[in-house]
Every structure is written in C-alpha cells, then in structure tokens.
Amino acid sequence: MEESRKKLLIQSIVIGGIVGSLAVAFKSKSKMCSCLSSSYEKTTEILSFVNENRAEIIGQLKTTSAKVTKAMDETNRDLKAITENIKHLKNSSSQMISTVQETKDALINMYVTGKQNFEAEANQKLEDEKNA
The missing domain is CATH 1.20.5 (Single alpha-helices involved in coiled-coils or other helix-helix interfaces)
Known part of the structure; x- marks a missing residue:
C-alpha cells in the first residue's frame, strides 16, 4: 500500500x-x-x-518649419558678418603691425644718425680744441 x-x-x-x-x-x-x-x-x-486634426497639425509644422528656416537664415547672415569683421580686423591688425615696425625702424635710424652726428661733432670739437 x-x-x-x-x-x-x-x-x-x-x-x-x-x-x-x-x-x-x-x-x-x-x-x-x-x-x-x-x-x-x-x-x-x-x-x-x-x-x-490633420490640417492644424500640418499648419503648425509649416509654421515651425518657417520659423526654423528664418532663424537659420539669420544665423547664416550673422556668421557671414562675423567672418567679414574678422577678416577686416586681421587686415587692420596687419597694417598696424606693419606701421609700428616701420616707425620702430625709422626711430632706430634717427637714433643711429643722431648718435653718429653727435659723435662726429664731439670728435670735431676735440680736434678743434687740440689744434687751437
């Protein structure tokens, strides 16, 4: 069992x-x-x-698409303007650097010429004093 x-x-x-x-x-x-x-x-x-609500949805999509396109166009214009400003700034900076370099060279030349003239005059005075 x-x-x-x-x-x-x-x-x-x-x-x-x-x-x-x-x-x-x-x-x-x-x-x-x-x-x-x-x-x-x-x-x-x-x-x-x-x-x-198909018509309303499509209308809203078109409106949103138009706003996005407008914003992208404005951004594109702003970027172009920034690019132009950067190019202008680069050109202006290059001109400024060139002008400063030319001014520096002119001042150095003036200093060297002035120094040579001063030394020549001093030497001339010394010779005149010796001869006198």
Whole structure:
C-alpha cells in the first residue's frame, strides 16, 4: 500500500503542477491580451486624433518649419558678418603691425644718425680744441 500511496502522491503533485502552470499561463496570457488590446485602442485613438486634426497639425509644422528656416537664415547672415569683421580686423591688425615696425625702424635710424652726428661733432670739437 505504501507504494500505491507514493504513486498517488506523485500523480497528485504532477497533476497539481500542470494545473497550476496552466492557470499561471492563462493569467499571463490574459494580461498580455489586455495589454495588446489597450495598446490597439490607444493607437486607434491617436490615429483618429491625427486624422481629425490633420490640417492644424500640418499648419503648425509649416509654421515651425518657417520659423526654423528664418532663424537659420539669420544665423547664416550673422556668421557671414562675423567672418567679414574678422577678416577686416586681421587686415587692420596687419597694417598696424606693419606701421609700428616701420616707425620702430625709422626711430632706430634717427637714433643711429643722431648718435653718429653727435659723435662726429664731439670728435670735431676735440680736434678743434687740440689744434687751437
């Protein structure tokens, strides 16, 4: 009898496991079906909203597109103006550097010439004093 009890117990456990698995699977399946059904309903609502308001949506998209295009055009003009200003600044800076270099060279030449003239006059005075 013990052996038949064991078999009966094992059969009961197996049958209970199968029934439990089926119950869980069925609940899971029903949840998945309800989720898919809900998603279908929401998608249908969204599509009907888009269809009903198509003209307004397209108008809003066109307006937004025009604003973006205008902003990009203004930005492009600003960038061109900045580029021109940078080129002008570069040219002005180059001219300023060139002018400063020329002025420096002229001052050095004046200093050297003045120094040579001063030394020549001083030497001339010394010779005049020696000869006198």
